[in-house]
Amino acid sequence: MLQHEGIHHVSIIVSDIERAQAFYRDVIGLVEIERPAFDFPGAWYAIGAGGQQLHLIVHEGETKRSGGIDTRDGHFAIRVADFDATIAWLDKCGVPHRNNRNSITGFAQIFIIDPDHNVIELNAAR
Structure with missing residues (x-):
């Protein structure tokens, strides 16, 4: 049986790296970390203090969504400290x-989509 230590990273597809970097930096508040010199564009971000990461990969595949927020679609979740403050921040940033x-x-849940329609859950203790 495998002995799990935790999730290391989640990778998502984006179409415009600069737009995605601005969203994850300015709206989500993630800190970009060093990324190996792959032969394709992307960016890596630290999530929390436990070593988890988010990897953005520029790819023109057919896996991107085109609709709005669907809470039952595939997504990743980030724990936030304050539900109400997060709602206020998203409203200020104009993020549906x-x-x-x-x-x-x-736990309290907030679902958003990034500019490439990747679904993100932000959750907080009640």
């Missing part, structure tokens, strides 16, 4: 969201 403070999950 769907939220449920009293989710059946036991």
